[in-house]
Amino acid sequence: MPIYEYSCRSCQTQFEMLVRGGETPVCASCGSEDLERLFSLPAVSSDGTRVRALAAAKRRDAAQAKDKAHEQLKYERSHDD
Numbered sequence: 001m002p003i004y005e006y007s008c009r010s011c012q013t014q015f016e017m018l019v020r021g022g023e024t025p026v027c028a029s030c031g032s033e034d035l036e037r038l039f040s041l042p043a044v045s046s047d048g049t050r051v052r053a054l055a056a057a058k059r060r061d062a063a064q065a066k067d068k069a070h071e072q073l074k075y076e077r078s079h080d081d
Helices: 047-078
Strands: 003-008 014-018 035-038
Touching: none
Parallel strands: none
Antiparallel strands: 003 014, 003 035
């Protein structure tokens, strides 16, 4: 049961839909059956993409930790008793 991407020719909405054998998909917005099936790019997972994703996640986590520490320090300074 593959998931296909469609574009509705009536309302121009793009969406994904799980299509079972023999079913005719309809637009999720307007209910039209005048759809165009779009080409989907496959998701590629390799050592290079995993390394880049991990590096991006580490940068994001470091930035969030820095922001959290800054906000904690600001809170402590404003509530100094």
